[in-house]
Amino acid sequence: MTTIASGKKTTGMVKLLHSLNNKLQHMETQVRDKIDCVLTIDGHVSYEDGLGTLTSFQSVLYRLLVEEENNQAIFSSDYIDDVQRYQNFLFGIKAYGRIILETLSDPIENRKDEWGKNDVLFGYIGIPRMIYDKSLYKTEQIVKQQRERQEFACAYLRDMTSQKLNEIIEYIEHIHRCMAPVTYYVDEFTYSNFYNVGKNSGKYDYCLMETLARLKKTDFQSWIKQEVELIFSLYFLLQSGPQIRGEEFNNQQINPVILERFFDKKWAYYLKKQHNLDSKTLNDKYQTSRLPEKAEFIKFIRAQLEKEYRFYRSINGIxxxxxxxxxxKSELALGLDYFPKDIGKYLVKQYGIKVQSFSDVYDLFRHIVDISLDEKWHEKKGFEIWNNPLEELIHVIISSSIKCTNSDFGMTRNLRRLSHMIWAHKSNAIEEACSWPQTDYFCYVIPDEKICMSIEKDKLLSILRAISARMQFNSWHYLPGNFTISEVPSKRDYYFPPKMADIAEWSDQHHPGHIYTSVRYSIRSPAQVTIDGKDYFAFFDLRLMRTPGKPPYTMREFRVALAYTRYLQMLYQAIVNRLLETQEEFEFTFGSKKWYNKHCVCSIVFNN
Known part of the structure; x- marks a missing residue:
């Protein structure tokens, strides 16, 4: 059987899916093992996540195949003609990673227009009639058991005024417009704002944003079951925590029943972690609540946990x-006793100061900022590469973080003129701040020594410039999210600034930039600067990356990265506070395309 996918692209997810197809064609195992291979995308996705993609019917069918080992199911590259004995299922995978396991009454060659161009079709699975019929019956029983919750969701939305219902949809719209792309499954339907889903990608695939826009204009009585479940579930999912909560359901089934299970699991996890609340009383109230109230309970207890815990996210790039x-939070080693020795040696050599002489990290960096912005000291020392000594200090911090975490690349991004942010804040010049071009931001990225030796100079320079440009865009993209929706110009595109650090693997599958730069594993650690008591979230970050050939980052390395983020935060905050007091001008000039073209980064790395 030939696959639908035929594009020239052979990198990232497309390459992975074709490799999966090649493996399946040569696997001489039971059908269940082939399905497992697809659900986990050849072991790249957890078994639990794989099961979370299945419809109710697919889930029942799969369980029966597992329970009945001698089930006689067969795999074939051709349509199975013995339809009295077998029910044909088309077997494949969507371009975005969802298993295709769908009943067929005739060969796929007659229906190729129903599939997307990058979908991969492996062949046919023949399910014995007895198992197929049993699956239909058990699925019907499950649907009956879940009907009460589904009817509650329908009644909840139906009883709203049209205005209130549209407000809910607009709320969901706004959230998804301002966060990374997501893909949700509701039964056999897919709703996504990613991968051009809904645009010639196959039947049952719908663009999420187009669906939301259409539902605002459609009478509720005309909504289909999947649309009701999508809106109800997304609304309360987003009510249960941070704005990006929806990303926890990426490429997973979502409906009121599944959402309540998710809430119950999340509640048990949160409740176990907290020590300052009356757990029994809270739990009794939670267990007797309906789903809308459960969302409120989860949001409440999460806010309590934030006082003691540091939240972060683990990301699978597949x-x-x-x-x-x-x-x-107490597990982070942030005091001067843990300050990196290599940075300490640099400070002794360059500034003649010892770390132990200061009360804390901020006090240390504020002293350095005050010295560095003294023009006479600057001229006396002389800096050929760096426009100012603070650029060199940032270089030293990033270099140290790369070595301490065995990374291949490290970087930080920020606004070039921090005095402009201070002016915009004090003048409430939000519209002007939102109009600053991407070149008003910088990203300073450097490679590890081994990368310098292993990649041809022009290629490395191209990679560094590409990363730098992308991170400039990210800074530009995050800034407006620090203001209210009414304050941001209506046509200004932006994302909510991330508040949680994350640790990711298999990052080189979807994102073109990550594919080009071979970013397999990464740590992203955003943080804020504060001006007159207002936090500007994700104003800067520290990012560390590894290419294929190295292992994933460990939790120890992740915590180390968070500590280095704290050092950068104290440095940037010290600069901001100095500028607040003196009203002087200050500009970062490194990290631009022109700067990278002028300076040999490898020389800087080796001479550090």
Whole structure:
């Protein structure tokens, strides 16, 4: 059987899916094992996440195949003619990673227009009639058991005024317009604002934003079951925590029943972690609540946990599912006793100061900022590469973080003229701040020594410039999210600034930039600067990356990265506070395309 996918692109997800197809064609195992291979995308996705993609019917069918080992199911590259004995299923995978396991009454060659151009079709699975009929019956029983919750969701939305219902849809619209792309499954339907889903990608595939826009104009009585479940579930999912909560359901089934299970699991996890609330009383109230109230309980207890815990996310770059996790803030080693020795040696050599002479990290960096912005000291020292000594200090911090975490690349981004942000804040010049071009931001990215030796100079320069340009865009994209929706110009595109750090693997599958730069594993650690008591979230970040050939980052390395983020935060905050007091001008000039073209980064790395 030939696959639908035929494009020239052979990198990232397309390459992975074709490799999966090649493996399946040569697997001499039971059908269940082939399905497992597809659900986990050849082991790249967890078994639990794979099961989470299945419809109710697919889930029942799969369980029966597992329970009945001698089930006689068969795999074939051709349509199975013995339809009295077998029910034909088309077997494949969508371009975005969803299993295709659909009943067929005739060969796929007659229906190729129903599939997207990058979908991969492996062949046919013949399910014995007895198992197929049993699956239909059991699915019908499950649907009956879940009907009460589904009817509650329908009644909840039906009883709203048209205005209130549209407000809910607009709320969902706004959230999804301002966060990374997501893909949701509701039964056999897919709703996404990613991968051009809904645009010639196959039947049952719908663009999420187009669906939301259409539902605002459609009488509720005309909504189909899947649309009711989508809106109800998304609304309360987003009510249960941070704005990006939807990313925890990326490439997963979502409906009121599944959402309530998710809430119950999340509640148990949160309740186990907290020590300052009356757990029994809270739990009794939670267990007797309906889903809307459960969302409020979860949001409440999460806010309490934030006082003691640091939330972060683990990301799988294959299915883009983002799992929320946490650890105690007290576990981070942030004091001067843990300050990196290599940075300490640099400070002794360059500034003649010892780390132990200061009360804390901020006090240390504020002293350095005050010295560095003294023009006479600057001229006396002389800096050929750096426009100012603080650029060199940032270089030293990033270099140290690369070595300490065994990374291949490290970077930080920020606004070039921090005094402009201070002016915009004090003048409430939000519209002007939102109009700053991307070149008003910088990203300073450097490679590890081994990368310098292993990649041809022009190629490396191209990679560094590409990363730098993309991170400039990210800074530009995040800034407006620090203001209210009414304050941001209506046509200004932006994302909510991330507040949680994340640790990711298989990042080189979807994102063109990550594919080009071979970013397999990454740590992203955003943080804020504060001006007159207002936090500007994701104003900068520290990012560390590894290419294929190295292992994923460990939790120890992740915590180390968070500590380095704290050092950068104290440095940037010290600069902001100095500028607030003196009203002087200050500009970062490194990290631009022109700067990278002028300076040999490898020389800088080796001479550090």
């Amino acid at each position: 299915n883009l599912k983002k799992r929320e996790l946490m650890f105690l």
